Amino acid sequence: MGLKSVVIDAWSWLNYKPIYSDPSLGMPNRRAFPEAHASWVPAADERRLSAYKLLAAYDNNQASELAEIRDGASARERREFGDPSMFIETLVSHVMGREQHITIPGAEQTDTDSETEAAAAERVQALLRAWAEDELLPMRMLQCERKAVGLGDGVYLLYWDPDKQRPRLRTYDPGFYFPVLPEDGDGADFPERVHLAWELPEDPKRGLKARLRRITYEMDWIRPATASGVDRQGRPVRAPAMSEAADDSPPTPVLGRGDQIDSQGGISRLYPWSDRPTYRTCYLTDATWELGDLKGQVDVDSLPIEKAVFASNSAGEVLDHLDLYIDFIPVIHTPNTVPPAEEHWGQSSLAKALQAFDELASTDTDSARASATTGLPMIGISGINDPKRQFAVGPGAVFTLGETGKLTTIDTSPALRELREHGHDLADRAANVVRLPAVSLGTMDPSKVPSGYALELSLGPLDSLIAGMRLARAHKDMLLLRFVQRLFLAGQHPAWAGITPLPAKLVRGPYTPTDKAAALEQVTTAYQAKVISLETAIRMLTEAGWPIEDAEKEIEQIQARSFDEARLLADALGNPEEVAKFLGRQAPAEPVAPAVQLPAVPANDQSNGPAQQGQQGSGGNK
Structure with a gap:
């Protein structure tokens, strides 16, 4: 069987x-x-x-x-009228939020006990925000989210650009992403080797055949330093760098900068962001193969290295296992949903509703056919004995009929109406499956919403959907900002000298309509009741959509005009320096009290001083 x-x-x-x-x-x-x-x-x-x-x-x-x-x-x-694309665009806008902010925990603290930590956090936050502006981070995120929501997976690549002196961020189609996943580990584990591979078409004008390009990032043991060279076939390759000995002893391999070798022959390295040495590093290989040379049982992970042609970077370094001097693979895979246990891949937001989209396309096709017969109705003519005679239906047309002749029209508008209603039902069904309520798609009449509470309840499925999608991205966003800090340190950027990487968060803004007046009233009441701090109040207003670009500067501006609170602080502490620091001003210099000047005693009255008068008085008594 x-x-x-x-x-x-x-x-x-x-x-x-x-x-x-x-x-x-x-x-x-x-x-x-x-x-x-x-x-x-x-x-x-x-x-x-x-x-x-x-x-x-x-x-x-x-x-x-x-x-x-x-x-x-x-x-x-x-007929395909763009319904899947509309769903994707809506979900992308919701998962991105109205704005994105990079925050460092502790950068908004104003207490004097952690002034040093707050200053360091504020400095890293400012540097990361400057990088995000230069690198157009929101646009790169939008490119990746478009792939993640529609296909189920998105891919970021970070690399150091020596010309621009900053980490560059690129997005790749997940179809180019081939990780080598561990066979006995969790699929969510970070792979030890990642390939980015795609085919290059044939170019007859340049005499190039169809090729395969593969960029590989691989974690491996630290080896001696290598230098660019060529092999016997003239291919650019990397070869071990050897030191010339003063005597007749054979040359020895050269260690990389900062590397140390232990008693067992292992090479270790201390990275600027780590407090202990490690024995591993990341190697980069960028090679191209002609498709005609790929024969036998080979795949993207087992291509014949002897047939490869290695590329070179802007500095002339051959990209053949080039040591990047980092202890991580700068490729970040962003799944659209939280992967199941022992899985690596996310799921497209269209996955479960794809059959509904097929039915919707079929209904649209039937509606298009039915609308043709409704706009140009079908007419039956009886009482004409000449079958060869042709009639054209149009304005002013005259039909000559026999004694028993008549015209019969077929009305197909009821069928068209049913098809349209069926299409609306299918669209609602697809929205329910994807968990996109009508209000989020913009298809609901606002006048039909009974109350704001009812509107909030209707957004419940969307809230759970976006919460799950953002949960799948939260760790990846933190990983992205962590890699950016490490690449700045590895590139030895002067602005990052002496900086210790800090955990950074990428905060995505609200995605649903918010009542700013209600949020302001809630925050004001809580702050006046002293149940939340000023930092928390500013953060809540930012999340509600208020145009606050820098929370730290906003807090400083508010405190600079809080004279009543400054007066209470002066009464409590009695320290002008603390009050001036609270207001962001310079404390005035305190006037020095003048020395006490006693009146001068006349010269003729010096013998009648108090002491002498007392003595005379006592002598007279005697």
Whole structure:
């Protein structure tokens, strides 16, 4: 008996589509997804890459083009009006929030006990915000979130740019991302080796054949220093750097800057952000292969290194296991959802509603056909004996009928009305599955909302959805800012000299309509009741959408005008220096009290001083 196996994995929600799960092969159609079946693509990634292409087709209104490969030319008549793209754009805007802020815990503290820590946190926060502005961080985040929400995964890459003297941030399509995951570990563990690989098309004008480019970041043991050179075939490679001995002894390998070798031959290194030496570093390899040279059982992780052509960076360094002098892989994978246990990949926000989108497209196609017959009605004419006679329906048309002739029109508007109502039901069904209420899509009439409380209740599913999506991104955002700080230290930027990396957070703003007046009243009441601090009050107003760019400066400006509180502080402490510091001003110099000047005693009265008068008085008594 031929039993069909049921595949349940991270991509099994696409098994209902014959083009993705071919009934005869049980795998994605090769004609529809040739990229996923390339010889260098691992078998475990074929379904993932096919799913990415299929989801991208839905996002770009091209699902009918893929369906045509299997179902024929009739599939191209399918109407696609951008509903999946609208869902993606809505979710991206919600998960991004109205604004994004980089914060360092402790940077907004104003108590004098932690003045040194607060100053250091404020300095790191200012440097990170300056980097984010220079690197257009919100735009890069939007690019990555567009991929993560639509495809299920997004990829960031950080690298040090010596020309611009700052870490650069790039986003990659997850179809280029091939991590080497541990077989016996958790899929959520950070991989020890990551490949970014894609094919380069043939370029006849430049005489270039079809090629495969692979950029590899790999954690490995620290080895002796290497230098750029060429091999016997003239390929640029890296070779161990050897030191020349003064005597006839053989040359010895050269250690990298700051490296130390222990008694057992291991090489260790102390990184600026670590307090103890480590024996591992990250190596970068950027190589290209001609597709014709890839023969046999090879994949992206086992390409023949002898056939590779290595690239060079702007400094002329050959990128063949180049030591980056960092102890982390600067590639950050951002899943759209929290991956299941022992899984690595996220899930697209369209996954569970994809069948509803198919039904919606079919209904739109039927509605388009029905609207043609409604706009140009079908007419039946009886009482005409000449079957060759043709009639044209139009304004002012005259029909000559027989004695028993009549015109019969067929009204298809009820069918069109039903199709439109069915389309609205399917759209609501898809929104419910994705957990996007009508108010978040902008399809609800605001006048029909009974109250603000009812509106808040309707946003409950969206709140839980965005909370889960932001939870999947919280650690990745912190990891991104941590890597930025370490790259600044590794690049020896002068502004970061002597700085210790601090945990930074990327705070995403509100995504739902907020009542600023209600938020202000709540914060004011709580602050006047002394149940929250001024720092917490400013943070709550910022999250409510108030235009506060820098909380620290806002607090300083508020305190600079708080004269009543300054008067109470002066009465409590009696220290003008503390009061002036609270107001952000210079304490006035205290006047010095003048010395006491006693009146001068006349010269003729010096013999009659008090002491002598007392003596005379006592002598007379005697």
